[in-house]
Amino acid sequence: MAYSDKVVDHYNNPRNVGTLDKAAGDVGTGLVGAPECGDVMRLQIRVNSDTRVIEEAKFKTFGCGSAIASSSLATEWIKGRTVEDALAIKNTDIVKELALPPVKIHCSVLAEDAIRAAIGDWKKKNNTTEPAPAETAAAQ
Amino acid sequence: MSEVSKQAAVPAGVHLPIYMDNQATSPLDPRVLEAMMPFFTAKFGNAASRNHAFGWEAEQAVEMAREQIAKLIGATAKEIIFTSGATESDNLAIKGIAEMYRERGNHIVTQVTEHKAVLDTCKRLEKHGYRVTYLPVKADGIIDLEDLKRAIDDKTILVSIMAANNEIGVLQPIREIGKICHEKGVIFHTDAVQAVGKVPFNVIADNVDVASISGHKIYGPKGVGAMYVRRRNPRVQIAAQIDGGGHERGMRSGTLNVPGIVGLGKACEIAAAEMETEAVYLRGLRDRLKAKLESALDYIHVNGSIENRLPGNLNMSFVYVEGESLLMGINDVAVSSGSACTSATLEPSYVLKALGLGDDVAHSSIRFGLGRFNTEAEVDYVAAKVIDIVRKLRELSPLYEMVKEGIDLTKIEWQAH
Numbered sequence: 136m137a138y139s140d141k142v143v144d145h146y147n148n149p150r151n152v153g154t155l156d157k158a159a160g161d162v163g164t165g166l167v168g169a170p171e172c173g174d175v176m177r178l179q180i181r182v183n184s185d186t187r188v189i190e191e192a193k194f195k196t197f198g199c200g201s202a203i204a205s206s207s208l209a210t211e212w213i214k215g216r217t218v219e220d221a222l223a224i225k226n227t228d229i230v231k232e233l234a235l236p237p238v239k240i241h242c243s244v245l246a247e248d249a250i251r252a253a254i255g256d257w258k259k260k261n262n263t264t265e266p267a268p269a270e271t272a273a274a275q
Numbered sequence: 276m277s278e279v280s281k282q283a284a285v286p287a288g289v290h291l292p293i294y295m296d297n298q299a300t301s302p303l304d305p306r307v308l309e310a311m312m313p314f315f316t317a318k319f320g321n322a323a324s325r326n327h328a329f330g331w332e333a334e335q336a337v338e339m340a341r342e343q344i345a346k347l348i349g350a351t352a353k354e355i356i357f358t359s360g361a362t363e364s365d366n367l368a369i370k371g372i373a374e375m376y377r378e379r380g381n382h383i384v385t386q387v388t389e390h391k392a393v394l395d396t397c398k399r400l401e402k403h404g405y406r407v408t409y410l411p412v413k414a415d416g417i418i419d420l421e422d423l424k425r426a427i428d429d430k431t432i433l434v435s436i437m438a439a440n441n442e443i444g445v446l447q448p449i450r451e452i453g454k455i456c457h458e459k460g461v462i463f464h465t466d467a468v469q470a471v472g473k474v475p476f477n478v479i480a481d482n483v484d485v486a487s488i489s490g491h492k493i494y495g496p497k498g499v500g501a502m503y504v505r506r507r508n509p510r511v512q513i514a515a516q517i518d519g520g521g522h523e524r525g526m527r528s529g530t531l532n533v534p535g536i537v538g539l540g541k542a543c544e545i546a547a548a549e550m551e552t553e554a555v556y557l558r559g560l561r562d563r564l565k566a567k568l569e570s571a572l573d574y575i576h577v578n579g580s581i582e583n584r585l586p587g588n589l590n591m592s593f594v595y596v597e598g599e600s601l602l603m604g605i606n607d608v609a610v611s612s613g614s615a616c617t618s619a620t621l622e623p624s625y626v627l628k629a630l631g632l633g634d635d636v637a638h639s640s641i642r643f644g645l646g647r648f649n650t651e652a653e654v655d656y657v658a659a660k661v662i663d664i665v666r667k668l669r670e671l672s673p674l675y676e677m678v679k680e681g682i683d684l685t686k687i688e689w690q691a692h
Contacts, residue, residue, distance in 0.1 A: 138603070146603060152671055169689035170635030170674060173597055173615050173623065177673035195673035199599035199616040203671060238621065252690065 138200055139234035145204035150211045153193040155179040163257025167248045174198040176206045178249035182257050187217045201239040205229050205246035218254050288652045291607040297646030298441045304494035310541035314534035322531045333533045340540025347543040349477035350503050356523040357536050360500040361468045364487035365392040368464045371513030372433045373400055380430035386410040386418050387629040388440050393466055414631050415580035416445035423455055433462050438470035442626040443579030444588025453482020462511055468492050472546030473585055478503055484511050495542030499535030557587035560645045560654050565589055567658035572665055578627055587645035592636045595675035596668040604664035608657050613640035
């Protein structure tokens with residue numbers, strides 16, 4: 136089974152590997168997959184609560200080359216996007232970009248889930264109401 | 276040993292890619308190819324052509340191969356028949372005995388880590404009115420002899436248990452199994468594919484009635500195998516599954532693959548002569564690889580019994596790192612993995628599951644199959660590469676990070692999709 140050049144590139148040079156402080160108020164953490172399935176992705180975002188722009192994204196993945204590439208690509212794409220724009224990313228975009236074969240499509244689905252989970256976590260922490268000015272200053 | 280944090284340079288004497296997957300198949304020994312060649316060129320006769328020299332010389336070569344195989348396993352030449360490979364031998368043994376002894380009973384006993392050639396054949400027989408008991412294995416991969424004794428009843432006609440497992444290299448106690456079968460009057464078949472020529476195997480001493488042998492696992496050619504069928508104490512009869520001319524004492528029709536058979540015979544002759552020293556050599560290489568990995572990495576373990584094991588097999592799990600991603604990183608080394616991602620069906624290894632290992636451990640497993648042509652330099656190179664890649668992938672692994680922080684992964688509610 137040959138991997139696409141892009142998958143190999145992400146595998147050899149993964150982007151944005153690392154960890155953000157999951158307790159921080161501006162960080163959203165998504166942990167998806169399960170060890171029994173052979174795929175676990177943790178995707179974290181740091182969001183500017185004023186602009187709702189994802190300023191930082193980090194990932195760690197337990198999984199095959201395609202899973203690593205999908206999550207690495209996900210962090211690349213969501214950085215600089217607003218939370219709303221990031222939610223627009225579909226797994227099929229990832230499949231296309233990485234030229235994933237049919238048996239690896241589920242890796243892209245997991246990456247999409249990870250993005251949603253991270254954003255969902257951030258939203259839960261930061262709630263629906265606009266934060267008061269004093270709280271905004273504290274969150275900076 | 277030099278620093279492993281940087282990419283291992285290719286040392287002298289190491290040629291890439293390195294083949295370390297000898298349980299999947301093995302390269303042809305040059306001596307075997309040499310023995311086979313004339314039978315592709317000048318000596319091309321059909322071994323069943325009774326009336327001319329082309330046939331006689333082919334037949335003579337076949338009979339010599341029979342002797343060579345028989346000698347390796349402690350049988351007589353008349354007890355060896357040729358097939359297209361061990362999958363066919365397994366099919367012929369199990370189906371042939373099931374059919375022949377139908378009047379006596381319809382129960383077969385086997386075990387869960389058998390090769391698919393045995394398991395799928397048993398599954399098919401279950402659809403045709405046979406009952407099959409699949410014995411479990413313990414954490415070391417070995418069956419419990421008490422379970423076997425309890426499983427055999429008055430309708431049992433066959434016990435089929437492999438001598439050595441292809442994934443984990445674990446050796447079953449076939450001598451004791453055979454003894455139990457003989458005491459109870461049940462035929463004992465063993466898939467001896469991975470054991471023959473690697474560890475001592477003698478059909479008389481080991482109480483074996485029927486055995487399957489493969490050419491391409493012992494540095495012989497693909498597309499040929501053999502079957503041992505006992506003629507005395509007890510005499511075993513097999514109903515043919517392929518009809519057409521009655522070759523091989525009526526058990527397996529079809530023109531013989533003379534070059535293949537010659538190759539199989541030669542491979543067995545070489546194995547008989549070199550097995551002992553080769554086993555010492557391979558065990559040394561295997562233990563060297565294991566020691567290097569264990570001294571550099573944490574959270575790794577060997578799957579299956581280390582004492583009762585093929586000399587060249589090392590099946591290890593590198594926990595918190597997934598198998599396919601590991602293989603990708605050592606792309607100039609040929610090994611295999613029990614990970615679901617590496618299988619055609621996306622199922623993790625059923626053999627590792629049978630050991631009681633969690634799927635996550637199966638996903639992290641790598642099978643190293645050392646063989647006759649591997650060298651110490653290759654082992655050192657592979658060890659360095661594996662260590663390097665495991666470390667890199669652990670930096671990428673959320674599981675490893677969590678474990679290092681003291682989090683109990685079994686307590687987490689995973690969000691599987």
